[in-house]
Amino acid sequence: MKKVLFYLLIAAAVLSCNQKPKEVTHEYTNALIEETSPYLLQHAHNPVNWEAWRPDVLERAQKEDKLLLISIGYAACHWCHVMEKECFEDEEVARLMNENFINIKIDREERPDVDQIYMDAIQMINGNGGWPLNIVALPDGRPFWGATYVPKDNWIKSLEQLATLYKEDKPRVTKYASDLADGLQAINLVENDEDSDLYSLEQLDASVQNWTQYFDTFLGGHKRAPKFMMPNNWDFLLHYATSTDNAEIMEFVDTTLTRMAYGGVYDHVGGGFSRYAVDTKWHVPHFEKMLYDNGQLISLYAKAYAVTKNELYKNVVTETIDFTEEELLDESGGFYSSLDADSLDDNGNLEEGAYYVWTKEELTQLLGDDYEVFQDYFNINSYGHWEEENYVLIRDKSNQDVAKKFNISIPELKIKINKSLTILKEERSKRPKPRLDDKILTSWNGLMLKGLVDAYRYFGEKRYLTLAIKNAEFIEREMMKQDGSLYRNHKEGRSTINAFLDDYTTVIDAYLSLYEVTFDEKWLNLAKNLLEYSKKHFLDEESGMFFYTSDEDQSLIRRTIEVDDNVISSSNSMMAINLYKFHKLYPDETYGETAKQMLKNVQKDFDRRAQGFSNWLHLALYLNQNFYEIAIVGKDYKSIGQEISKVYVPNSILVGTQKDANIELLENRDVPGETLAYVCIEGACKLPVSNAEEVLKQLAN
Template identity: 70%
Template sequence: MILCFSFGCTQKKNDVTHKHTNALIHESSPYLLQHAHNPVNWEAWKPEVLERAQKEDKPLLISIGYASCHWCHVMEKECFEDEEVAQVMNERFINIKIDREERPDVDQIYMDAIQLISGHGGWPLNIVALPNGKPFWGATYVPKKNWIQSLEQLSKIYKEDRARVEEYANNLSQGVTAINLVENKEGQNLYSMDQLDAAVSQWSQYFDTFLGGYKRAPKFMMPNNWDFLLHYATATSHGEILEYVNTTLTRMAHGGIFDQVSGGFSRYSVDTKWHVPHFEKMLYDNGQLVSLYAKAYSVTKNELYREVVERTIDFVIEELKDEKGGFYSSLDADSLDENQILKEGAYYVWTENELKTLVGDDFPLFQDYYNINSYGLWEEGNYVLIRDKSAEEVSKKHNISPSELKTKMNLALEKLKKHRENRPKPRLDDKILASWNGLMLNGLVDAFRYLGDAQYLDLAIENALFIEQELMKEDHSLFRNHKNGGSSINAFLEDYATITEAYLNLYEVTFDEKWLNHAKNLLDYTKSHFLDNESKLFFFTSDEDLSLIRRSIETNDNVISASNSIMAKNLLKFHKLFPEEGYGDMAAQMLKNVQENFDKSAQSYANWLHLVLFESQNFYEIAIVGTNFKRIGTEIAGQYLPNSVLAGTAREGNLGLLENRYSEGKTLIYLCIEGACKLPVTSAEEVFKQIKVR
């Protein structure tokens, strides 16, 4: 039962009474529900709330965060749970809470605004805006005293100097629009290999060749950066670049950023050696890193990479998998410590005495292997497990075999995991997001593709079916979000881009045309509803949704690749399968329209740079026709060939690439470039010789 009064709502349910309950109680987002019992009269982002703000002539106070955000929790405790703060907010503002993961469209715009205002951004992202949504003030974390003072001053200036506030808001909104404009640059030549070599050379000045990643702290994992560099290194036989990628992947796998006990990666490390993470674990990181490590395993056959793939997927299954086949969003950085205080990393860290007790006689070995010393010490006597020596080095030092060392360390980790399961677990954000599931689906496909474990294909198909059944509509449009059996919010470009890519990749390892058809339908829907006819790129939001200030165009590759760069790669690959559709020309023009940025900021366009290699070097269409098409397809797919697309059928397929190629009693493989094919061969090894795979 919910009782509402002029000052808010009170809820009584199952004999638990909350003093305050606001409109967020009706939402499904765990982040929004975390704030449902704040004394602040929070509303969700809805057109009717914006309309009410204009009727009441109150400025909007928009606070944006996400469930696993540490500083969001801190500000909630200090400000939004405080009745004195709530009184100021409720009297003077219409207060809106937004889960940035549900509404990246709104988050993008206000993040651009705060960066124009202050030169930096982050979460919690707090914006004060006119009733029409145009921002005029912004800040990230603000302590209580400063927060109250700021809000009182903003309210006063809004009432007493409205014209100046509106002028500033209008100018700021123009700036937010201007920084997102992309010109259509017809007639340009495509970026050349010489230019790409120069861009990578410039980029490499920032490489940390000893510890991996970049020469800075904090260190973020940038899967698309290393994915491209892996492609570049193998395509150009650039040994130093490949060595840098291997250094980075090894250091990350050995670091505290990788959960040595249960697998899975945290979001970033606060130091230069990948040691102490910001402990939240995000699906999007882990999905992308599964792909990356699987590809790196195919190239290097480094068993560490295989182990990382396997343990990361184990973590995702154990902690983030929904029973229907979808994947949840994240685990919080914070959990309750032994004093029942919510603390970052409490679930993951260890004291030396704990480890001695749990590991027992093998503690001296464990201590050396995982640096229970000054190198592995974090704070307050807590250690974060980190490796900095090879297993061979440790086994030699302790005069045991590498296999015995591995057995002992695995046994020790099992003990730690069993003990840790008795600790209060980090909070789970159990909403299911389309794009993040697309990234995880891609990871599972690549894990099957390069490691050959059939269970990963089973998981991939289960997830693909979940997306089809729960997130896809009959007109081939998508929902963004799924929670508690229901789907909501129209999907954004990143949702279409990642799922299109994942379904195409799933087709390449199954040759089930259902997935190819889904991918093409999604691609064509995107073309119809997201394409900007002026810039020739795609808007982040559909033409069926209301726009705020602008319709954003996302071009910069960040921790997740830009939706436009993923779409451009999709278009190029679909051009190889459907050459009559004009997809290739679209991809090339998209590349031309952003390539001027590559010289100075290659790392911010890493996913785009694949297209330069695709356009400059041979790109292969590989058609397999005959009884053994699946077996041979699996063999070819297991070879790292980023510049290829696979198609296969037992007899005649619906693709032009597969037509008139069947020969009774044979399985023939055709290696083609733009539809022009070499003489057919009958084995994967012969294909690799034709491509000159080293």
């Protein structure tokens, strides 16, 4: 009975807002019932007296001198669900937690500011990180113990020991927590380096060469497992390969993108990428699908298509946008956060990947005469086998190779494969879907908006622009406050939580990109307003960097300065690039000086670990090579702009108007009866030309 109740509660908590679950009577209800996060709502009927992260909860902990037990996860996290079932639904465990701790549940996607600090803490404590992230802290929030997933018996023993230790030797605990807090401050310091020269192209070449020792040149990505997609790594290497004419790096990028698209980490049936592969060949994914991955990968594959004209990359973009539109798009224009790794199997049990995998028997029955070709194409054999009787679809051969083997044409092969995939998609739709996290996050929508803009830019598909504008208008309407600031989160018509730096940087980038393909100054002005707000409320004058949290938010232990590029680029690297691009449009502002100083502050780490600063390296390339401002003025400015946009020129920014505009590059350039384009570097322009072809020639010379 308890097992059945568990699944009913989970299903009820994650139904999207336009589906109202039937009323269920619960034995337990805690304070999380007031929250909107699907992850927090999943725990709203635990016997643990969970609280959300709020100032009044922290104040109460200090008044009662009670330890904080902080548990951080997210809705698509498999092991978070496992620990909930084993520990947080257990009444014995709940009694122990309720008696000795103030228990706080945090959705890391809503509160990355808190997650960052405690993730650093656990890595300092035991060298490991991950989610669920469980921290025990002093009443003031300073941590002294941490662990990820812990089985029930070990969890009970650990909590008993920690509670006893605090009661019997509080000075020892306090000293350890104080030392750890000092360490958390120290590892986050960034010095203002005014004396160093900017990173040179020779240094950049050497850092990339050092990076190549980690390349898996056969299977793509890095030589390790698990394998994450790392969009900013491949995005920079695409930029580097094309701008330095490096064929070896380009071949590696091409291998990586092809293998990722061939792999089981890509959903061949429904489109879109899972978060990572657990193996070296991109085969078996951790099946959760995140908006932030897919938004960035749409951008990456669209750019790669512009360079290579590889139809595989175009298909990936098309199918991934289709996936996000079908599964993650809210009617308001915002995009939801994720689909869970887990779904119900045939026996009604939550199982990772149940929605996505196939047995040989199923495929044989469903595909009939086309099975033979399909099984070769997607390796329904030892190469594609996962576990038990389940297969994850994975390619390792080109269309040409398969067509030749079966003595059919490539068009015939495509018809067979597409027919088979359509059958599987229809069959899969009958299965219970993975659970949906239907909160809408500003920064992840910024990444998705940029993906849609890039897809429109390089393919010219108007549907992508329509989706992009709808999303941009959603962000403006629902996530912007009257004072020019942003919200972080939106759900069920409510926008909550003040935004963090990544929310600003991604939206600035996306709005600026949207301006470049529409020449609608509204998006440029909104982006500039957000940039100015960020400078006022996030900039640290001492270090020259930007804090992750606003000066209007309560500080915990430290105000984090985020510089390492991970699966999502760091908020400071995104901000530095935004500042540099705005410097090209508004040279009288201090944007360019700030961007260069930010680069100087972090460049000392590029030599040893370029892959951890790959987004910063774009800026290093911009500063070492020509960066072009392209201005178009006249009646045909939009059509010429579209022609230029289709070509991959990462070291450029594009502005345009029919006659008048509030941008220095466009001033006093109107010639009646003509449309002229100007290619400029720091405002110094070449002779004007009248078509896109001539512009591209000037860029090439």
